[in-house]
Amino acid sequence: MTESAKEDAYKKTLEELKIMNICVEIDNLLTNNTITISKCNKLRDCSSVWVVSAIKRATTDKGPWEMLKHCIEELGPGGECKSINFICTMTDDIDQKEYCRSERLPDTTSIADCILHRNGCTKKKMKEKIEHLNPGIKKLMERFSIDVFTVSSKAFFEQNPVVQKPDTEIPKLQDVLKNLNKSINRELARDYINEAMGVLSLIQSCRKQQDEALVQKKAEFLDDLKKNLIEALNELDCQFVIIQNNLDQCLSKGVLESVQQCLENARTEVIAPTTDNRGYHKILKALCKRNGSYKSKNWEVILDLNNCLARPMKKNINEEFSIIFPVNKKTGKSIQEHLDKFSIIQKDNTYPRSSMFHHIQNFIKTQETKLKASCSREILEIKKEMYASIKLTIQTKMTPCYEKAANVKGEGSFMKMQNILTETIESLKEEMFSEVKEEVLKKFKKFKLYIKDYMESELNQSIELFLLTTNTTFFDVSREIEELEKL
Template structure:
């Protein structure tokens, strides 16, 4: 069963029959060939069966109509000059987009027939993808496993299945309007709760599309029983040792809040039985190490059910007596929304601040933050430019999302832009003008502040920073502003662009076109025909030259980084001066408690006032500062720029130029061109992943070295504890002068490993593809006839090409 069949059953209100169709392996191809007897066996109830037959008939009529239009269009195109100049296999630019010879005059492609065709429902992305997937499933089943070529082709078909979701991370302090903003943007007014309860400091909420059902769902992932048991032990030790604790202390407040949320007053009586099953009756999944699934018919219903897993209530008001809140046990909640175009290939992540004492929550947080392609910083428009919390958040994550992540854009979103003087003396026009004026002022102020933040500017240029002044309230009610003026529509447009840029269909169709071309080319080729050996020699020569260029570019980057880091090691005193500056706060009344929290959390702590403290990044700063600029240019998060100054994007064996000279192996060369595109896309993903590991290895090496120091500092108590803690940290750093050199060596080792991976992937993938596509003619007799399938997929491929050219213009 494929996505097309599942989607149709859901659209037709037949969700209860999805599993039956799945069991019977009904796909898009077989769906339209079902006869009455087979339908009767699949759907045993008369009502749903009648509904199914009616919708299936309409689907067949629509598809037949579309096919007739395609045939008519193709006949017209044969007599149009534009069709003659569209290449069978367009070249690939550095940015990875296919271009035709008509790029200099793309308007010639936009005939009325084509415009009509692109707007037709039969050519929707999901239909194309489903059709091509059905074809490839059919071909996969008919390939045997008895020869290398067939096994190679089967693996290539299996590798076509990819689906990368774009992550948009949403940061902002409690009350900034994150939930209302997300609700307004995805047009789900009551999805995420806001206003009545306080946001938690630890629960991450993902919002994405529900592809398997028309219902609203929430998947709740808990921390493990062992982790909670460890937290309970930690809370007990902390509270026993701090019985006279200041009630405003961050860690004291955190411990009491979590314990009271889950246990009410019981924890104050005894810690002995807090893992008893009676406390987890509503969430048996926690004890079973399973995820809890909530399913509802409406967003409002799901929101009400999710509150106790995602939010906290600081005041036990009426109706809250004895109520249990499970958020202390929750690591992540994934909310899935049906039929939402903004979430097709995008996941919005409502992110808490970092500094959580739970290790698995902290690791998940770092992973998600590093994977975000866009970050939204949400704050109220009032004093947005001077809002310490918002800028503090951005500065604290800048290295994680920049050189240590894959963020391409930062959106600074100023909410509640409608809050102006709304007195009776002002007309609606006056209020409108006030709002617009303040929005302009806020935009200018935020941009000026961004340019002052050197810590952020090391990772992001002005081009990657955008400011939005939004009003969810005005977007929904429209008293004074148009929808466009609320700028919610701009953010919706941005999400739509992320969805439209998603290349699942493009990549799948392109890969399928290459595979089918290879099968058909191998079948058509006669023994001794063509000049395969000559082609192979040219390709192998090109391979050697291209790999040499790649290796030289990577080696130069490694040499540059080594020089930068050597300088960074020499400047280690700058990091130690920053550390000393932090430790010299000992005259501040609350500093001892802050330092206690820092060493208890292995050097990292976030205060209730929003200050982010990380002694490990402070010590590593001499190294990271030395490479930041070079690293950003070598590994730009915008993959269009290309890593290593674009050498990977430029890599090509140039099979496209050989097609005219070697027509008898044209189809095999088409396959090699699509393989080239695939391996470069794969390498870009590998590099993006590895570069995050490489950059973060500097801080992680320092953190590992400092772990023993923090453990020793945690044991200190009694008289002069603060002085002894300071001394312990300073002594450890002064006696471990090799920590910077060791961190440098670790990073350089990882860079060399990356170079090996890149060269190996390029050489082995293309060598193997050349060998099996041009030297495996003896195995071609066992291949199935895919000529008709190739025509269909080529049609989709060319359709995508024309659509791409039109979109670019």
């Protein structure tokens, strides 16, 4: 929805809103019998994945669960997903007697209680299915908060519904969205206030000073800040070196396991997963045409040779990635926590509030906060790039092989495709996985240098601002600063 459309929405009546395209899309989404994943352009950009499903497909079909496993593997520690929400759209139509008989409930059970019982059973079945996912997928899912909503939009909007509004679970979904919106607004407001505080502190600290002794003291104070910057950067560099060494060890182990396991994994999972080859040659051909990945329309069959080959590498860095780049918790060793500790203000609040030095410190702190927020976004991007590079490097190395296999025709083409894939993996495996390791480390080293250079140049510029002399007498903005401090 465009910004202008959002603004217009506030002026429309409920009836006008109901016929808008966006509302039609939502209605179609809630009544559709297919499975969809969040509409994010890039799966790894999702902060919350919503799996939307009609109840029959969610509890009986293989497709939704294959899709879920695939998406979790793709998200892995390389994503920033914080929650997975299953939304089961429920109908209010239920045959009371038949349902009571099938569920062995008393015949006197009301329709409302039947609906609530069915919804409760649905939640239970969904959670049981999650519990029975393979150990590797379950381990990855420990990073996410998981919830199941059984929603009924029809009952929510009815004047005299069979079930009460809270039981439709739509209010719970509304709370999830409201809290998400509030957190975003709080973050935006915090950034705005921090920026304004920095500007006012800079103005207040630069008010014309006539005392030469004070000017000299100011110069010494700024020199101390520069020394503190060098020390803080050295400490940050030490932490980066430790992280890099840990990553190197995990990747080295991943290379060894990948070389040992890749061919067997590729054969059993993708190249020759079944003794019945009828029809499978078409799937393998389609996989080669799509650079190593294949997904059937109903998600019943999901194959990804690149991901299969990447799995040992990912497995060996998953735990370290979760320590370095955690989503919902502190580990004591994360890059973000090291950045949060970074500061060139070593003795805070040692000067009176009216003091020039107090305002200099305030300005530097606001600049540090702004820089750290910018670095946080870079951390998320490098996290995604490093994790994605594992599969991407493998895919790039395997692409000529896929093209060659896809062009095979005629009698015996299936076996020829299998041989091309097998022989290529065997010949490339040591070189390919070593390149994977080097690519991941290269991206980390580049990121490390960027963060250090960025913090150094920006904070040096901030310090230099106070060395500039001026003949201008600025306004006293102490009252404005106090107002922002209250906020």
